Each structure stands twice: as structure tokens, then as C-alpha cells.
Amino acid sequence: MPPPDPSRRNEHSRRAILEAALALVGELGYDNVSVEAIAKRAGCGKQTIYRWWPSKGAVVLEAAIQSLNPVVVFPDTGDMVTDLREQLVGIVDLIATTSFGAAYRGVIAAGQSDPDLLQAVFEQVIEPNIKGFTARAALAKQRGEIRPDADVATLRDVLYGVIEYRLFHDMPLEPQHIDALLTLTFDGVR
């Protein structure tokens, strides 16, 4: 029998920790979950978690990103409104049906007094989103799906900003809000 592969064992532990973090935040709320509780649920020691992550916020952030990543892809069917609708409704569904929303709310709340955590959110959530959005919007400009002078950075701020706004204020967040947002930003109110 070959010796156990340590990288495989590590991968197994990491996955168990991230799953435990997301599940516990969903069950108890971010503030009521400790690193100890995550370790216990994952069947490892607290020191294993601190070997890989600097804080509870960092673990929960990675767990949240892992569930967000498959949803925030930027499809390209040739129609930017259709593509954005699919992605944004995917985010709304993720919030409605998983612990992602609870985890993200907890991380952003903790980030208001933890600049390192807020910086990690920027680097791991916002920056990749800016990159993907900007690339998709560049194609959309080439093809006339949006105006050549359309302000892509502000459009991105608006779309994800409103989702976070409604999430943090516990306001309803449904596909109809995405439709309204896309109509407003694409057609304007004037």
C-alpha cells in the first residue's frame, strides 16, 4: 500500500472546513459561530484552521466565494441583457436557497472593523468581478449591445451594488428586481 498522500489529506480537510463554516453560519448566524465550532464540525483541530486562514472571517469568505464562483461566470450568448439576467438571477437564487447570503452578510459586517478582511473581499470578490464584467462589456461594445460610450464601471457598481444594498437591508430580493434593474440601467429614466 502506498503511503497516504499529504496533499490529498489536506485537500480533504480544507473542503471539510469550508463546508462546516458555511453550514454553521447558515444554522447559527455568523456572530454565533467560532473557529472552534468550525474545527469541531470539520473533525480537525483549531490550529489546522489557523494554519490556512488568518481569521474566522477569512474562512467564511472563502466558503462563500466557493459557492459564489460557479454562479458569477459571464456567459456570452451575444445579448448582454440576457447574459447579465442569467448571472444576476443566479446570485439571487444562491442567496434565497443557500447559506451564501448569511455568510456574505457576516463577512461584510465583520469587514467594517477588519480592514484586512475587507481588503480580501476586494481582491477575491470585487476585482475578479470587475475583470470579468469589463471583458464581457468590451465585447458588448464591439457588437453594439451597449453604446460605445457606456460607463461600464458605473454599470457594474449599480448592478452588484443594488443586490448588496437589498441584502444588507433585508429587503426582498427576487428575479423581478433584477429585471427592473436591467431595464433601468439599459434604458434610463429620461
Added chain:
Amino acid sequence: MPPPDPSRRNEHSRRAILEAALALVGELGYDNVSVEAIAKRAGCGKQTIYRWWPSKGAVVLEAAIQSLNPVVVFPDTGDMVTDLREQLVGIVDLIATTSFGAAYRGVIAAGQSDPDLLQAVFEQVIEPNIKGFTARAALAKQRGEIRPDADVATLRDVLYGVIEYRLFHDMPLEPQHIDALLTLTFDGVR
């Protein structure tokens, strides 16, 4: 000499407490301020604060609202973009030059695990804003400043949502962002 007027004494204490709360949050950050510290700075007892407010979050929220209220009026010069620009740049300036932003960030962060506080934010910040915005937008529709079918609720979400988004993510927030936001929402990207 007439006896001291208790309502005047109360008014003096309330004002001292709200000023102390806002100043301390600006100096130390929301998480590092206690009700005891606010009471000490205001020259009253902790029990005086708890007689009027249920929690630290509620005191800081009232202090934040008191500094926000003079800024979130809805002027009517006959041009909605000009009027919104004035108000929104006023909010941006308030964040840049006072402790309002630190206080509001702290309250929203605390609100993620305190439903009563989040409800108070909704009733004392969001609802009055919806009311004022809707009234100003109704005038704008009558006069053709915006389209008769413009989605006023979504426009409001977008404008204040983006300000909060940039604030909570510690992204720069300057008058140029307000101009970009108004251009995008009034003209659309298509």
C-alpha cells in the same frame, strides 16, 4: 428663581449623548465604543442612555440620522438631475468630512446580527427616503423631467445602493461617482 425645567434638562442630555456617540465612533471606530464610554463623555450615567435607547446601535443610529437629515432634503429647482446631484454630493461630503460614515457603517454591520436595529434603520432612514424621493419623482413625471413610465423605486435603490456599496467596501466615493451614476441612470447604456 423658577424651578429647573426637566424637559429642557432632558433635551440637553440627549444632545450631549448623541454628540458624544458620534464623536467617539469617529475617534475609536464603532466596535471600540461602549455605552459606558458614551455616558462618561456625555457626563451622564449609563442608565440615562438605556432609558431612551435600547442599545448602542440605536444611539449611534439616532446620532447618524441627526447629521444626515439636513442633507437628505429633496430640493425642487425644476430639474431633477440638478436636485439629486446636490443631495447626493451632500451625502458624499458628509461621509468625507464627518463621522457619519463611520457611524452608519457600524450600525449596518451591527444590524446584520440585530434585526431590531436593521428594522430601525429601515423605518428611520429608508422609509422617509422612499417617501421624499417618490414625492419629488412624481413632480418630475408631471413636468417631463423623467419618463412617465420611469421606475422610481428602482432608481432610488440604485442611487442610494451604490453609495452604500462603495462605502461598505471602502471604495473611493467622490462627486464624480455621483455624476457618473446620474448620467447612467438617466440616459441608460443602450
